[in-house]
């Protein structure tokens with residue numbers, strides 16, 4: 001992908017045509033196909049920006065260069081420095097999936113002037129502690145896990161907790177049901193461990209039937225992401241859901257069923273059943289991020305039981321009168337504690353982390369000193 005530069009004659013001619021073409025009336029149907037829902041549409045139409053700019057969705061983002069989609073075509077664009085600054089100040093930033101107000105300025109460039117508040121937002125914590133936006137306006141996360149050696153309930157629980165904490169619906173998809181062992185036993189194990197409200201499917205990602213299984217999540221106007229470890233079957237399932245195996249390879253255009261053509265973006269796949277899938281490199285290597293409160297909300301069984309523990313600050317380890325330990329499976333409890341620790345650590349600023357490390361160092365030294373003293377005393 002490249003951004004347009006001034007003086008790039010060929011690009012400029014093409015661009016003038018784009019500008020004339022894109023400045024058309026609001027077309028809900030075209031944008032609905034890109035994942036726009038009624039709520040966001042109403043939010044847009046009531047904003048002043050709707051009078052003089054165009055609503056588009058970010059389909060790709062590399063440094064300052066953006067790719068935008070208007071439901072018909074893709075366009076390169078940049079974000080206005082003022083927008084970047086205000087988002088940065090709020091500890092946020094643009095992400096694939098954001099809906100934005102686009103202005104065509106005189107010097108034949110498209111500029112993103114505003115962002116519609118996203119309904120949901122997946123982010124990760126970078127090494128320096130900053131939040132790094134990954135994807136916005138996601139309705140459903142398909143949590144993909146293979147029924148082979150990939151199967152790991154603890155990891156599934158972790159994905160689920162963290163997408164739910166971001167307000168995204170988590171749906172468990174166990175792939176490789178055609179070759180997996182103990183499929184029924186593993187499904188039963190999953191149902192015992194996870195809340196009953198979590199939908200779960202075992203399927204063969206290579207089989208067309210997967211579309212029927214997942215139909216409730218694939219309707220028009222829905223946006224999905226697929227999360228899971230490498231080799232779990234995300235690409236395979238994306239291909240099956242988007243029918244790309246049926247399309248001639250290399251073709252980037254396909255009909256949208258209404259005689260019009262829609263350009264397929266690299267990070268955005270259109271499902272045969274109407275939904276779109278966002279797939280960016282960042283999501284592939286996603287390290288989930290959430291705050292302690294929303295995490296606790298997804299382990300509400302533990303939080304509810306904890307109110308009946310004898311001690312108010314019960315850690316549910318070996319305290320007497322613990323109401324949690326005897327009901328909640330030990331492994332789930334262990335996972336919960338591990339996640340909480342991780343979340344607390346990731347919420348620290350670099351300075352706080354340093355202070356904590358220094359504290360542990362002092363405690364460690366004191367411990368060493370004590371055991372040395374003790375040994376000396378024993379001699």
Ligand SMILES: Nc1nc2c(ncn2[C@@H]2O[C@H](COP(=O)(O)OP(=O)(O)OP(=O)(O)O)[C@@H](O)[C@H]2O)c(=O)[nH]1
Pocket residue numbers: 175176177178179203204205206228229230231232233234235236237284
């Ligand atoms: N038999 C069978 N094979 C599957 C299924 N799903 C995926 N595979 C195979 O598993 C391998 C990995 O699948 P991918 O779809 O590439 O996995 P991925 O999650 O996209 O992996 P990354 O791109 O590394 O993140 C491929 O050889 C697929 O053909 C399934 O449901 N059944």
Ligand SMILES: [Zn+2]
Pocket residue numbers: 306309310314315316317319321322323324325
């Ligand atoms: Zn307890």
